Amino acid sequence: MTDKFSNKVVVVTGGTSGIGLATAKAFAAEGASVFITGRRQDALDAAIRQIHGKVTGVRGDMANLADIDRLYDTVQQAHAQIDVVFANAGGGDLAPLGAISEEQYERTFATNVKGVLFTVQKALPLLRDGGSVILTSSTTSIKGTGAFSVYSATKAAVRNFARSWILDLKDRRIRVNAVSPGLTETAGLNELFGGGEQADATKEYLVGQIPAGRIGQPEEIAKAVLFLASDEASYVNGVELFVDGGQAQI
Ligand SMILES: NC(=O)c1ccc[n+]([C@@H]2O[C@H](COP(=O)([O-])OP(=O)(O)OC[C@H]3O[C@@H](n4cnc5c(N)ncnc54)[C@H](OP(=O)(O)O)[C@@H]3O)[C@@H](O)[C@H]2O)c1
Numbered sequence: 001m002t003d004k005f006s007n008k009v010v011v012v013t014g015g016t017s018g019i020g021l022a023t024a025k026a027f028a029a030e031g032a033s034v035f036i037t038g039r040r041q042d043a044l045d046a047a048i049r050q051i052h053g054k055v056t057g058v059r060g061d062m063a064n065l066a067d068i069d070r071l072y073d074t075v076q077q078a079h080a081q082i083d084v085v086f087a088n089a090g091g092g093d094l095a096p097l098g099a100i101s102e103e104q105y106e107r108t109f110a111t112n113v114k115g116v117l118f119t120v121q122k123a124l125p126l127l128r129d130g131g132s133v134i135l136t137s138s139t140t141s142i143k144g145t146g147a148f149s150v151y152s153a154t155k156a157a158v159r160n161f162a163r164s165w166i167l168d169l170k171d172r173r174i175r176v177n178a179v180s181p182g183l184t185e186t187a188g189l190n191e192l193f194g195g196g197e198q199a200d201a202t203k204e205y206l207v208g209q210i211p212a213g214r215i216g217q218p219e220e221i222a223k224a225v226l227f228l229a230s231d232e233a234s235y236v237n238g239v240e241l242f243v244d245g246g247q248a249q250i
Contacts, residue, residue: 004230006031009079011071013037013062013119014089016047018186019136022218023086023225028053030226035075037062037089062089062115063107068122081128084229087119088136091188092151105150112154116161120176129172132229135162137178137240139248155180159240166238175237177228182244183207184216212245 010027014020015036024047028034033054038044044057058074060067075082090112095104120133127133140152141159162178169176183189183206193199207215224243227233242248 002029003031005083005226008032008083009035009075009081010084010086010229011035011037011075011082011119011123012086012088013071013115014136016040016043016057018188019181019184019218019221020086020088021047021050023088023222024055025051026219026222026226027084027229028055032084033079035071037067037071061111062087062119063110065118065122068115068118072122072126076126079126082123082126082131083128084132084134085120085123085127086134086136086225086229087116088134089115089119090136090154091192092148092154093192094147095150096147097149100150108150108154112151113157116158120161120165127172127174129174131174132233133165133169133174133176134225134228135159135176135178137162137180139180139182139242139244141178141180141240143248162240163238175228175233177233177236177238178240179221179224179228180240180242180244180248181221182210182216182242182247184218184221186218210245210247211250212247214245216243216245 010032012020012024015024016038024034024036028051035056037058037060039061041059044059048057058071092108135158137158138155141155159178162176165176221243
């Protein structure tokens with residue numbers, strides 16, 4: 001454990017699994033006080049047991065503004081300010097144009113776009129000047145992907161949030177960056193593919209397209225997030241950092 005983030009307060013939404021959990025662990029290992037969210041209490045409890053350090057779980061749906069208020073009320077009870085917000089909660093499912101339902105559209109945009117927007121906006125009164133915001137986008141923000149247009153559109157929206165918010169937050173010197181993972185081994189990804197031989201074959205095909213020749217691990221995305229949150233990235237602002245083994249660069 002080092003103390004690179006000691007005395008720092010970090011909020012990680014979607015911190016109970018995959019990329020969010022790996023990032024919460026990494027921040028806690030560097031000495032931060034970490035607040036994680038997720039909708040499922042059992043997953044929240046399990047995540048808290050796995051994170052060594054200062055961690056608080058707040059159950060909530062980031063698409064629900066009252067739950068976001070509760071998150072920041074909880075932070076405020078213990079801390080005067082927040083240093084880092086990692087707006088990461090998100091997900092999607094597959095449906096080609098022609099089979100997209102209104103419910104799928106609304107659910108995906110509610111978490112991935114509305115949730116990210118209000119997670120950051122409602123953090124502003126507590127977020128310190130000079131603080132850092134990291135948004136989870138995806139390689140799909142700039143790529144076409146069959147049967148994945150709704151999710152991809154949400155991630156393109158998130159990518160633009162980073163560009164536009166650095167102007168809105170200019171006077172407060174708050175940096176906003178997006179991290180764009182490629183295929184990353186998480187429960188969310190495996191759920192997307194479903195089980196069975198066909199799913200394994202699709203995954204194998206996609207992994208074969210990645211220049212790095214392998215799938216990414218959540219810990220590798222976490223390292224990029226910690227970099228963007230750190231003083232080492234003091235002049236990095238508004239970028240989309242791809243952590244994808246080169247997948248979106250070809
Ligand atoms: N894995 C990949 O290949 C990949 C690639 C590019 C981008 N991403 C993005 O990376 C982020 C994390 O994905 P992951 O692969 O780590 O997925 P994951 O393993 O399914 O984890 C998702 C996390 O978000 C939480 N969550 C989902 N919806 C939420 C909501 N409405 N409110 C609060 N928490 C919510 C989940 O907990 P609950 O279900 O209990 O709420 C869980 O903690 C997502 O934004 C995803 O789009 C993933």
